[in-house]
Amino acid sequence: MKLYRWDAIPLEQVNDTLSRRLITGDRTMVAQLLIKKGGVVPLHHHENEQISMCFSGELEFELEGQKVLLKAGEVLHIPSNVPHKAVALTDFDGIDIFTPPRQDWLTGQDFYLRQK
Numbered sequence: 001m002k003l004y005r006w007d008a009i010p011l012e013q014v015n016d017t018l019s020r021r022l023i024t025g026d027r028t029m030v031a032q033l034l035i036k037k038g039g040v041v042p043l044h045h046h047e048n049e050q051i052s053m054c055f056s057g058e059l060e061f062e063l064e065g066q067k068v069l070l071k072a073g074e075v076l077h078i079p080s081n082v083p084h085k086a087v088a089l090t091d092f093d094g095i096d097i098f099t100p101p102r103q104d105w106l107t108g109q110d111f112y113l114r115q116k
Contacts, residue, residue: 006032014113015039017088022105029101035059035088043085044112048098050078057092061085070094 009021009032017039021032029048035041035057043062052059054070061068061076063084070076078084104110 014110015115018113020105024101024106027100029098029105031096031098031102031105033092033094033096035086035092037088037091039088039092041086042112042115043083045081045083046098046102046104047080048100048102049080051097052076052078053095053097055093055095057094058089059092059094060087060089 004023006021009023011019011021011034013019017036018041019034023030037057052061052070053075054072056072059070061070061078061084063078063082068076069089102110108114
């Protein structure tokens with residue numbers, strides 16, 4: 001068992017509009033995401049099942065030919081290997097949960113996020 005405090009975890013600036021904090025267990029990863037208005041998460045997919053939660057702001061996802069607006073108090077489930085992208089319509093503060101942990105995020109191989 002380990003207790004974490006978000007404010008004690010260093011904030012990683014991934015690109016000009018997206019920053020994050022990560023907590024990783026053996027089989028699950030939790031990420032706090034902060035995305036500035038206009039920030040884009042480019043189209044991608046991964047083997048990891050994803051649960052996205054919004055605390056504040058609005059994030060518009062596009063997946064399976066549909067647009068889904070994720071707002072404060074809402075949770076979105078993205079199954080494994082479903083291509084998706086997102087745009088922050090306002091400043092966004094939320095949590096992503098992945099299982100298994102995103103190895104590309106842990107190793108810095110998440111090039112789709114680091115493009116300028």
